[in-house]
Amino acid sequence: MSQARTSPVDADERRQLRLARLEKIARYALPVLMMAFSIWLWNWIVTANNIPHYILPGPGKVWDSLVNDWPILSQAALLTAKTTVLALIFAVLGGAGLAILFNQSKLLEMSLYPYAVILQVTPVVSIAPLIFIYVESKTAGMLLCAWIVAFFPVLSSTTLGLNSVDHNLRDLYKIYGASRWQKLWMLQLPSALPYFLGGLKIAGGLSLIGAVVAELVAGTGGVGAGLAARIQEAGYRLNIARMFAALSMVAAMGVFIFAALSVLSHLLLHKWHESAIKRET
């Protein structure tokens, strides 16, 4: 099998191999080309139509803003990143913790789960103003907003995972007289891991969204302003280039979070879980 893969014997296999190699290159090359083309097109549209920079700045102007405003923007990015990461950490602790608690106590689950759902389905934008009235610290308020958005996917997917134990394994543990903690620690938590990681990936993106929404609601408060607040502020000043620069940093942050969580998921699952196994063609 592996012999055949390293040294193709007939024309069919050679063709398949070539296609596979091309696809591998295209997977990286095409998005990069696409990006280069869009930037070129954007630049061409701006210059060809003489669009003023306070309506649509060209890519060069945005780049300049990224470089010149770097002290302000990096400071803002750091703040947004801090809110996002802290919210994600609390979302994991709160979501997974509640899931385990609910799993252990049916009573608690029946009493509290509906409220977790209500908290999730109520748009955070509508809760945020209230939060900022009652929570004095702006940092704590933003954290709370981001947490509300991010914790639910972790809670619901971990709950699903804890309940998805193979029923024969469950019987086996019972026959061997496993305690409730042994069952939780040795059987349910490993079973729930792939589900948890799926929820975590969603929560990563949501905690960034939550942080951005919280900043917008909290408003531009001078020194402690994150990227979203900078976007808003630059908008008031018609500094469109800086808006684009800050926006691209938010996007980059989202991509980074997703990539980091994907790597984490792969590291934890690649040895045993189906989702991480390459299928033999």
Add this chain to the structure above:
Amino acid sequence: MRNLPPLGARPPVLEMAQVNKTFGRDVVALDGMSLTVGQGDFISLLGPSGCGKSTALRLISGLMSPTSGRIDWSGGQAQGDLGVVFQEPTLMPWATVAQNVYLPFRLRKQSYESVKDEILDALRLVGLEKFLNAYPRELSGGMKMRVSIARAMVTHPRLILMDEPFAALDEITRHKLNNDLLALKSKIGCTVIFVTHSVWESVFLSDRIIVMAARPGRVIEELQVDAPYPRGEAFRTSPQYAAHCKAASDALHRAMEAA
């Protein structure tokens, strides 16, 4: 177990007396089953679907309690007295082969080091000592089943329950595993209750065949296969084997008619 006492003269391991199991108001899964399991017995429960074979196993394993009747272990039951093999290998995919076999000890809070030799012995018996650190997904269906068997016998249980363990495997693998299971039995002299749909499998493996009928699930008759262990390929082609198969087949037929 070459010098096994004759059937009926073996010390009892477990006794079922008039065991009934009813679901809801009127679904009788098992009706008045009585069975004395002797030490070293290889008992097959043979019958059509719905005859209560699996119910009987679940009752013996303590996953369900009988509606009426008694199930008694002679001398009481201790943790680790029972080994179980399910229809699927039922391995933990996140754990290596060695960790899977270690499970019954781990649940009794014994350290890996203290039972390492037992784990190695069990894996050697099923021919997988080289796969200690492999993950289940790297193994074939037959190999996974061997790990499952190793896990069931690693504690040297007084009784091993097998619920159609080879039903999902292809015929050739099944053949091989049947031979290996008997070789294993000869080596360690375990007591087995084996649930199967297959007349041929039951005759090849067991010295007692309990034929069961459905609706309500109950024991129809018991056959004895008096061919001595170890049994090999020669037994499979002997006229004696054919005769036992015919007897078991006829009994199964009567069980189907009775339903």
